[in-house]
Structure formats: C-alpha cells, structure tokens
Amino acid sequence: MSKHRELILEIIKSSGHMTADEIYMKAKQIRPSIAIGTVYRNLGLMTEAREIRRIFVPNAPDRFDSFTNPHEHLFCQNCRTLSDISINNLKDYLEKQTGVKIIGYDLNLKYICSECRKKEETKEQI
Amino acid sequence: MSKHRELILEIIKSSGHMTADEIYMKAKQIRPSIAIGTVYRNLGLMTEAREIRRIFVPNAPDRFDSFTNPHEHLFCQNCRTLSDISINNLKDYLEKQTGVKIIGYDLNLKYICSECRKKEETKEQI
DNA sequence: ATAGGTGCAAAGTCTTTGCGCTTAA
DNA sequence: TTAAGCGCAAAGACTTTGCACCTAT
Numbered sequence: 540m541s542k543h544r545e546l547i548l549e550i551i552k553s554s555g556h557m558t559a560d561e562i563y564m565k566a567k568q569i570r571p572s573i574a575i576g577t578v579y580r581n582l583g584l585m586t587e588a589r590e591i592r593r594i595f596v597p598n599a600p601d602r603f604d605s606f607t608n609p610h611e612h613l614f615c616q617n618c619r620t621l622s623d624i625s626i627n628n629l630k631d632y633l634e635k636q637t638g639v640k641i642i643g644y645d646l647n648l649k650y651i652c653s654e655c656r657k658k659e660e661t662k663e664q665i
Numbered sequence: 666m667s668k669h670r671e672l673i674l675e676i677i678k679s680s681g682h683m684t685a686d687e688i689y690m691k692a693k694q695i696r697p698s699i700a701i702g703t704v705y706r707n708l709g710l711m712t713e714a715r716e717i718r719r720i721f722v723p724n725a726p727d728r729f730d731s732f733t734n735p736h737e738h739l740f741c742q743n744c745r746t747l748s749d750i751s752i753n754n755l756k757d758y759l760e761k762q763t764g765v766k767i768i769g770y771d772l773n774l775k776y777i778c779s780e781c782r783k784k785e786e787t788k789e790q791i
Numbered sequence: 792a793t794a795g796g797t798g799c800a801a802a803g804t805c806t807t808t809g810c811g812c813t814t815a816a
Numbered sequence: 817t818t819a820a821g822c823g824c825a826a827a828g829a830c831t832t833t834g835c836a837c838c839t840a841t
Contacts, residue, residue, distance in 0.1 A: 541815095541821060559806080574823045579806060581821095597721035597771050600805060616768060626762045633774065636752045642742060642775045645723050648759060649768045667796055685831080700798045705831060707796095726830060 543573060544581045551591055551605050556612075556621040558600040595645050596621065613648045617655035624648070669699060670707045677717055677731050682738075682747040684726040721771050722747065739774045743781035750774070 540548075543566070550565050551557065557565070563578040582603055585591045594602040594612060602621060610625040634641050651659070666674075669692070676691050677683065683691070689704045708729055711717045720728040720738060728747060736751040760767050777785070 543822080572823075574825095576806090576808080576824075577822060580808085583807080595721075595723035611763075613763075613765060624763050624765070626759070629762075632758070633752070636755075637737075637739075637750050637774070639739060639750070639774070639776055642777070644775060645771070645773045647771045648763065648765070649770060650765055651768070669797075698798075700800095702799075702831090702833080703797060706833085709832080 541581075543570070543577055544585065546570060546573075547578060547581050548585065548590065548605070551603050555604045555623070556594070556602045558602055560600065562603065594621070595647075597647060611646050611648060613650050613652070615652040615655055616649050617651055617659075620652060622652065667707075669696070669703055670711065672696060672699075673704060673707050674711065674716065674731070677729050681730045681749070682720070682728045684728050686726065688729065720747070721773075723773060737772050737774060739776050739778070741778040741781055742775050743777055743785075746778060748778065 546566055546569060547562060550562050559579055559582055560575070562582070563573070563575050566573050566578060582591070582593070586593045586603075589606060592604045592606045594604055596602060596612075596614060599619065608625070609630075610623050611629070613622045613624050614620075615622075629646075630641060630644065633644065672692055672695060673688060676688050685705055685708055686701070688708070689699070689701050692699050692704060708717070708719070712719045712729075715732060718730045718732045720730055722728060722738075722740060725745065734751070735756075736749050737755070739748045739750050740746075741748075755772075756767060756770065759770065
C-alpha cells in the first residue's frame with residue numbers, strides 16, 4: 540500500500556461519503572503534488588479490493604465509503620447530503636419478495652433531511 | 666407535442682428500457698434528420714413532465730421507460746439487460762423500516778438472468 | 792410574424808488511461 | 817535495478833446547451 544493510497548484511505552475513514560474530487564482536495568492540502576488521476580486510480584483499486592465501497596448517486600458523482608457493514612443511504616433532495624441508515628435483512632426481504640437470487644443492489648432513498656425541513660417550515664411561516 | 670417528441674414516445678412505449686442512444690438509433694431509421702440533441706432534449710422534457718421515467722443504472726447510461734406503475738428493475742450483471750419486477754408496497758416497507766418519510770427511491774437489483782445462468786452451466790459442464 | 796422546436800457542434804461533467812518519469816525495496 | 821506507483825494531459829462516455837434556422841400557426 541503506497542503513501543498516497545494510505546492517505547486517501549485515511550481521508551475516507553475520517554469523513555465518509557466524499558466524492559473523488561472532495562477527497563482530492565483534502566489530499567492536496569496534505570500532499571500538494573498529488574494528482575486527481577492518482578486519486579481515481581487508487582479509489583478504483585481499493586474498491587476492487589473491497590477496502591472501500593463505491594456509492595452510486597443518481598445524477599451526481601460517485602461517493603466513497605470505508606467498507607463496514609452493508610447499509611443504505613439517504614440522499615437529501617435539497618442539500619444533497621448523504622446519510623447512512625441501516626435496514627435489517629433487506630437483501631433477504633428483496634429476495635423473498637422477488638423470488639430471485641440477488642447478487643447485490645444499489646438503493647438510494649430520497650428525502651428531505653431534518654435541517655432542510657426546518658428551514659422550509661421557517662420559510663413558510665414568513 | 667411535436668412530431669419528434671411523439672415519435673420518441675412511441676419508440677419508448679414499443680420497447681422499454683432503452684438508452685438515449687438506442688432511442689436515437691431507432692428514431693433515425695424513421696426520420697433520418699433527427700439529432701441526438703433533440704432526443705436528449707425531449708427525453709429531459711418528458712421526464713420532467715412525468716410522461717416517462719428515467720432509470721439510473723450504476724455505471725451505465727440512463728434508460729427510459731414509459732411511465733406506468735412504480736416497479737423495480739433487475740439488472741443482469743452479465744448481459745446488462747434490464748427487466749421489470751414489481752415489489753408490493755416497497756416504499757411503505759422502507760418507510761416503516763427506516764422511520765423516515767421517503768420522497769422516492771432508486772433501486773437496482775443485480776442478478777444473473779436465466780439465459781446467462783444457463784450459459785454458465787453449459788460452460789461448466791464442458 | 793412569431794413562438795416553439797430543431798440540427799449542429801461545442802462544451803460540460805465525471806472518470807479513465809497511456810506514457811514517461813520517479814521511487815522505494 | 818526494477819517493479820510499482822505517480823503526475824500530467826489527453827481522451828472517453830454520457831449528457832447538456834447556445835445559437836442560428838426553420839416551421840407550423
């Protein structure tokens with residue numbers, strides 16, 4: 540594991556759900572010579588090696604997460620922030636409901652987070 | 666609704682799950698002067714107007730479906746074909762499990778379709 | 792004539808990759 | 817000294833968009 544790869548992994552662990560570009564920006568602060576291509580290259584390799592997880596977000600750049608237990612993602616339609624949430628045995632549930640052997644799935648739940656909801660309420664009162 | 670827009674809708678209705686490029690190719694056979702930009706433009710407008718539905722597929726171009734009832738999608742990891750499947754009250758289930766008010770969701774189920782599975786079996790026997 | 796739609800091509804966004812150089816074992 | 821990794825820049829895939837033109841009202 541190279542220096543850069545280690546740094547990238549640290550950054551992902553320190554704050555999840557970052558896009559490649561966000562990771563690049565943060566890495567650049569610590570090691571200014573790093574190139575965006577290196578970030579993408581290492582993200583790809585680490586994803587393949589299952590050290591991290593790539594999260595597909597419709598209509599938005601991929602995000603990367605340190606690979607812990609499977610969990611789902613809530614995506615705020617307003618501020619575009621991604622949050623974790625876990626749903627027990629969702630894969631089993633989906634297999635049971637569909638009758639199909641499922642290899643995996645990508646799920647994005649769209650909602651309005653509590654901060655944005657509050658702002659909306661305030662706006663309405665004005 | 667313009668001529669081109671009508672044609673595009675017809676094509677989508679006639680065989681679902683097509684990418685913009687596939688729709689373009691098919692439209693070009695009927696009206697050769699049509700431009701890819703026009704296809705994308707109309708797909709965007711029709712999606713906004715909820716006349717059709719845009720399906721996000723991780724790591725692959727978007728696909729378009731005539732908007733019927735909500736349903737889920739199975740994506741074969743081998744031949745990259747997309748199939749419909751419906752899961753009753755999935756949104757309710759997800760809301761109940763998460764305790765979060767959900768606006769919508771994107772779900773992609775990854776599997777190996779029966780044709781590809783058969784081929785795999787045959788290969789193994791050889 | 793005129794507003795909406797179109798073809799064309801350029802540009803935008805995100806991501807990958809070829810190549811020659813660097814670097815650590 | 818040599819394989820692995822890197823910086824750089826170009827290119828690739830998909831999609832959007834500005835603009836001048838065209839076409840039905």
